[in-house]
Amino acid sequence: MEELFIQQVYQVVRLIPEGKISTYGAIAKAVGYPNHSRQVGHAMGVCPKDVPAHRVISSSGKLSVPSFRERLEKENVVVQDNWKIKDFKKLFWDPLNEI
């Protein structure tokens, strides 16, 4: 996998504001690889600590990593019992509208 892709993914994720969230697919699209949502997921798994990986979730609005619930709730993001984000559409941050 291209190092450039990884770095670009990290850079975009670092732009997600506290209390907001985005999706794997949106990030992938933003860096020019529309069909690489899975690779974004992998990148999140090995990202440095300064990357807010907990703000990246699936397009269905649910957490792929349930353990991130705490970190999200610290940012006042409400996580429901089915691991879905409350007001997902309202909290969604689209990288395409920021670059």
Place this chain on the structure above:
DNA sequence: TGTATGACGTCAG
């Protein structure tokens, strides 16, 4: 070279 496996996405049922 082929198969299995992911922090995924979309669409039916």
Place this chain on the structure above:
DNA sequence: CCTGACGCCATAC
């Protein structure tokens, strides 16, 4: 709301 089937693409074996 949940599940399964596909499509997708890099990696591991």
